Amino acid sequence: GAVVSQHPSRVICKSGTSVKIECRSLDFQATTMFWYRQFPKQSLMLMATSNEGSKATYEQGVEKDKFLINHASLTLSTLTVTSAHPEDSSFYICSARFSSGNPEFFGPGTRLTVL
């Protein structure tokens, strides 16, 4: 099956710093990648959709200047949480899709803790 990796799996940072999370599709080219946020015991909340080579589309209520998304290639997307605060602590999950109509394949997630 298709494999999506995320790095790092866990990160702890100080308030005010920026954190970058990488999402890679290892064995397929992903035209679209998605970034989700998951709070404890809750479902996934879609943050943004990114297509390779174009700007990400953010969901309502998600600050695009705070959550910077770059989809530089068909196998890599990055999410940068800028000036992180404790309320940004969460589980961030990316997914990748080959093309519309195909299922999304999810990464293992990144646990971000902001002190």
Next chain:
Amino acid sequence: GDSVTQMEGPVTLSEEAFLTINCTYTATGYPSLFWYVQYPGEGLQLLLKATKADDKGSNKGFEATYRKETTSFHLEKGSVQVSDSAVYFCAMDSGNTGKLIFGQGTTLQVKP
């Protein structure tokens, strides 16, 4: 609007019991339907899918049938194991937006 509703958990079963997790959807078009499973501390894994009415998705002993008449996609397994303990998410692919819409998730706990 489009939405997915799952039965609330947690669902607690003994090993080898029969499992049903209900899922219903509301959609304006004809979505594809999915079940994802999330083990503790991990991301989601695709468990099974169905793309049109009356399709049955199956994997690892789990199965679900796309029922257009009842707008349902209930997950079933005949005999659960402790290793099946996880959170299960029902989802649909909204054809109009290309985005996945998730249910709230159902936690399954299987006891020996």
